[in-house]
Amino acid sequence: MIWRRVLAAAMLAASAGALLPQETVFRVDVRLVRLLTTVKNDSGQLVGNLQQGDFQVFDNGVRQDLAVFEHHTEQPLSIALMIDTSASTGIDLRYETESVNRFLRALFREGNPQDAVKLYSFNYDTTSLSSGFTRRVEVLEHALKGLKCEGGTSLYDALWFAARSLDDREGRHVVVVVTDGGDTTSSRNFHQALEAAQMADAVIYPVLVVPITNDPGRNTGGEHALTTLAKGTGGRVFEPTLGEALDQAFADLLRELRAQYLLGYYPKGVPPSKDRFHRLEVKLRRPDLRVLARSGYYGEAERATGWKLAR
Secondary structure (H helix, E strand, C coil): CHHHHHHHHHHHHHHCCCEEECCCEEECCCCCEEEEEEEEECCCCECCCCCHHHEEEEECCEEECCCEEECCCCCCEEEEEEEECCHHHCCCHHHHHHHHHHHHHHHHHCCCCCCEEEEEEECCCCEEEEEEEECCHHHHHHHHHCCCCCCCCCHHHHHHHHHHHHCCCCCEEEEEEEECCCCCCCCCCHHHHHHHHHHCCEEEEEEECCCCCCCCCCCHHHHHHHHHHHHHHCCCCECCCCCHHHHHHHHHHHHHHHCCEEEEECCCCCCCCCCCEEEEEEEECCCCEEEECCCEEECCCEEECCEEECC
16 A cells, blocks of 8 residues: 555665754745945035946845846835924924925926825824825825924834835835934834834935024934934934025935935845844945945844754
């Protein structure tokens, strides 16, 4: 009978050697890892004429082969635009929203016809969705006019929600947060906000409008946290005053979004991380240039063991 032949074959294999533990097998997800990068020279000017060979990407210290390279990427932008409506922003909110309106009009005049913006406001205990993803400037402007200020600042909660809303969007993911300082009332912490942004491949650009120029009275710790959030995702902080400087900050931000490079690779030969976090490093062949890119990503690394018959 068939089952007897199968049993005999198994007994023969076992007689060739004892059961020994199989070597540990590490499995790491092979999804495409994408990096949005910005390159500047020593003077801070954007550099947009680099080629694929100018970039080197390292994943947990192992150099990777680029499978995707886009120069001045035209992939659509999905922007989660977050407006701080805590009580401390009340005096300046009207000036901020006017600058935001000008930024939105400029954004939709050019670029990919699928670019879209989702508007959030946040204060001490609420992250409110003021508008879903849309290209209709009048919808966003109407929502901005209805914002009211009260309470403290739950910045990390808001960043967490905004990042999650970008996770399943096609193209590039960006979070623009207009605020006057750091977090004061969130239930989530800095690390949870950063992890959510990195999981969503989102670049954070804080626009930090600080009405107080002297250190006393400022939330300098919160401002440093915003800088670290931006750096960890490949963005940067803008620190304008109101008026023309704020308009200029949004104009500079738009130029950076239009001059990004998109790099992509499939992880190969990468040692796993116990905490699933893969540390990324992007290097340029030219020492006179500097690159902004996120510090890492969360992979689906896991460790599995099994058994095999020794021969």
